[in-house]
Amino acid sequence: FARAAERQGRLLAAAASLVRPGGLLIFATCSLEPEENEHVVESFLKRNPEFTRSPRPDAVAADLLTAAGDFQSLPQRHGIDGAYAARLERAGAR
16 A cells, blocks of 8 residues: 555645645545545645645535545445545635
8 A cells, every 4th residue: 555655645746736825636536545545635734734624514425524524435334436535725815
């Protein structure tokens, strides 16, 4: 998982460099592994304090949200493919 997580971290950082102040960035994977999902996001947020999670709890069913407000579907729980997504917002005026 380490190589995939490292690659995903680089992709997230590259995408973040293109987000204007007040803009949104969605980090999404089809992985079930925390190392490739929330760990990548947590590491990114520590290095990039201008970004914060910007969950939309009204946009999806509550049982598809993690404690942090990220989207996560689990095959064994939801009967659909596994996926993860975090909605991140860059600080500043739009």
